[in-house]
Amino acid sequence: MAPSLVWFRSDLRIHDNTALTAAARRGPVVAVFLRSTAQWRAHGHGANKLDFWRRGVAALSESLAELNIPLLHRDAETFATVPETLLAVAREVGADALHFNREYPLDEARRDARVIEAFTAAGLAATGHHDAVAFAPGELLTGKGDVYGVFTPFARAWHRQVTAERLALRDTPGPQAPLTIRAEPLPELPPLEDTPVDSRQWPAGEGPAADRLERFLRFRGRHYADQRDYPAIRGTSELSPYLALGMLSHRQCLQAVLAGNGGALADGDAGLTAWVGELIWREFYQHVAAGFPRVCRHRAFQAHTEALPWRDDEPGFRAWCEGRTGYPIVDAAMRQLVATGWMHNRLRMVTAMFLAKHLLIDWRRGEAFFLRHLVDGEFAANNGGWQWAASTGTDAAPYFRIFNPTTQSQRFDPEGRFLAEWLPELAGLPARARHAPGRDLLPRLDYPAPIVEHKAARARALAAFKGLSPER
DNA sequence: AGTTGCTTGTG
DNA sequence: ACAAGCAAC
Numbered sequence: 001m002a003p004s005l006v007w008f009r010s011d012l013r014i015h016d017n018t019a020l021t022a023a024a025r026r027g028p029v030v031a032v033f034l035r036s037t038a039q040w041r042a043h044g045h046g047a048n049k050l051d052f053w054r055r056g057v058a059a060l061s062e063s064l065a066e067l068n069i070p071l072l073h074r075d076a077e078t079f080a081t082v083p084e085t086l087l088a089v090a091r092e093v094g095a096d097a098l099h100f101n102r103e104y105p106l107d108e109a110r111r112d113a114r115v116i117e118a119f120t121a122a123g124l125a126a127t128g129h130h131d132a133v134a135f136a137p138g139e140l141l142t143g144k145g146d147v148y149g150v151f152t153p154f155a156r157a158w159h160r161q162v163t164a165e166r167l168a169l170r171d172t173p174g175p176q177a178p179l180t181i182r183a184e185p186l187p188e189l190p191p192l193e194d195t196p197v198d199s200r201q202w203p204a205g206e207g208p209a210a211d212r213l214e215r216f217l218r219f220r221g222r223h224y225a226d227q228r229d230y231p232a233i234r235g236t237s238e239l240s241p242y243l244a245l246g247m248l249s250h251r252q253c254l255q256a257v258l259a260g261n262g263g264a265l266a267d268g269d270a271g272l273t274a275w276v277g278e279l280i281w282r283e284f285y286q287h288v289a290a291g292f293p294r295v296c297r298h299r300a301f302q303a304h305t306e307a308l309p310w311r312d313d314e315p316g317f318r319a320w321c322e323g324r325t326g327y328p329i330v331d332a333a334m335r336q337l338v339a340t341g342w343m344h345n346r347l348r349m350v351t352a353m354f355l356a357k358h359l360l361i362d363w364r365r366g367e368a369f370f371l372r373h374l375v376d377g378e379f380a381a382n383n384g385g386w387q388w389a390a391s392t393g394t395d396a397a398p399y400f401r402i403f404n405p406t407t408q409s410q411r412f413d414p415e416g417r418f419l420a421e422w423l424p425e426l427a428g429l430p431a432r433a434r435h436a437p438g439r440d441l442l443p444r445l446d447y448p449a450p451i452v453e454h455k456a457a458r459a460r461a462l463a464a465f466k467g468l469s470p471e472r
Numbered sequence: 473a474g475t476t477g478c479t480t481g482t483g
Numbered sequence: 484a485c486a487a488g489c490a491a492c
Contacts, residue, residue, distance in 0.1 A: 346473095400474080402474070403473095404475060407475075462492065
C-alpha cells in the first residue's frame with residue numbers, strides 16, 4: 001500500500017496529532033519537515049525560536065523513529081516553493097496522500113491552499129486538518145454571523161459550544177512495520193543574527209512539554225489566578241514555547257484541567273479556570289488572524305488607528321530595546337526578554353504599552369522586536385497582544401487605557417524582587433525605592449533618568465488618540 | 473486586561 | 484492625612 005506523507009510544521013509531536021493519527025489509521029506513514037529559511041527570516045523569527053524549533057524537530061525525529069516513521073528534511077526557501085517540494089517528496093516515496101495540520105495566519109493559509117491545489121491537480125489526496133484549535137476559524141461566529149472581534153463573547157460562545165468530542169485526544173499511532181525509506185539527518189540551522197539563549201532553559205520536545213504541564217498543574221495551577229501577575233513568582237505555566245510549536249496541544253492541556261477540576265472547564269478551581277481562559281485567548285487570536293487577514297499584512301485591526309502619528313524616535317526605541325528607559329519595571333522586563341527569550345505576561349503588557357503609549361512608537365516595531373527574541377514567538381498571539389496594548393486591536397481596548405509603569409511595578413512586584421534580579425544596579429536600594437529611584441540617586445547608581453515623564457507622555461498619547469476620527 | 477482627579481467620609 | 488467611591492479620560 002502506498003504510504004501517506006505527513007508534513008510537520010508547528011505540530012512537533014506524535015501524541016494527539018490530528019494529521020498523524022488520520023494518516024496512520026490509513027496505512028504506512030512517511031514524515032517530512034521543510035526548512036523555509038528565507039520565509040522564516042522574512043517573517044522575523046529570531047534565533048531563539050529557530051533554535052528551539054530545530055531542537056524540537058530533532059526530538060520529533062526520535063519519537064517518530066520509535067514508530068518506524070522516517071522523517072525526511074527538505075529545503076523550501078520560501079513558501080512559494082513548498083508545493084513543488086512536497087510533490088517531489090511524494091513522488092520520491094510513492095505517497096498518494098498528504099496530511100497536515102492547518103496554520104491560520106495569511107501566508108501559511110495561502111501556502112496550505114496552494115499545496116492542496118497542487119496535490120489535487122496531480123491526482124493526489126491532500127488534507128489539511130484542524131488541530132491547533134477546538135473550533136476552526138469560521139466555526140464560532142457571532143449571532144450576526146461575524147467573526148468575533150471581542151474576546152469575552154468569543155470565550156462565552158466557546159464554553160457554550162465546546163463538546164467532549166472536540167477536546168478528545170487523538171489516538172497515538174503504534175509502531176508501523178519498518179519501511180525501506182530511511183530517516184534523514186537534521187540539517188543545520190541557517191546563520192543567525194543573534195546567539196540563541198542557553199538551550200537548557202527550554203528543553204525541546206514532547207517529553208519536557210508533558211513534564212512541565214504536569215508540574216505546572218500539580219504545583220502552580222491552583223494558584224494561577226492569584227500568582228500569575230507577579231513576575232517575581234513562577235506563577236505562569238511557561239508553556240507558551242511548547243504550545244507555539246505544538247510540542248504540546250491545547251487538548252492535552254484542557255484534558256489535564258478536566259482531570260484535575262472534576263470534569264469542568266468553566267467553573268471549579270479558580271486557578272485552573274483562569275488558565276483555561278488564557279488558552280482560549282490563544283484560540284481567539286488564531287480566529288482573528290484567519291478572519292481579519294489585514295492584521296497579517298501589518299495593518300491595524302481598527303482601521304482608523306492607521307492615522308496615528310507614530311513618532312520617529314530611534315534613541316527612544318534603542319533605549320526600550322536595551323532596557324534603559326529609566327523605568328525600572330520596563331527595563332528589567334526587556335532585559336529578561338533579551339537574556340532568556342521569554343518575558344512574563346504581565347510585563348509584555350507593560351513594556352508594549354510603554355513603547356506604544358509613552359514613547360508613541362509604532363507598535364509594529366515592538367512586535368518585530370518581540371518576535372526576534374521570543375522563544376515562543378508566534379504571529380497571532382504576538383500581533384494580538386501588541387494591538388491590544390497599542391489600542392489598535394480587538395477587544396475594544398479603550399485608547400485611554402495607559403498603564404502607569406511605576407504603579408504596575410508597585411502593584412505587581414511589591415517587594416522589588418523582580419527589579420533586583422534584573423537590575424543589579426538597583427538591588428542595593430530599599431525595595432520601595434527601586435520602583436522609581438529619585439534623581440538624586442541616579443548618578444551613583446549608574447542607572448538612567450526616565451527618558452519620558454509619565455504624566456506628559458500620557459497626555460501626549462491621549463491627545464494623539466483623540467485626534468482620530470471615529471473615536472469622537 | 474487601567475489611571476487620574478475629585479468628592480465625601482473618617483480620624 | 485487617608486481611604487473609598489465615582490466619573491472621565
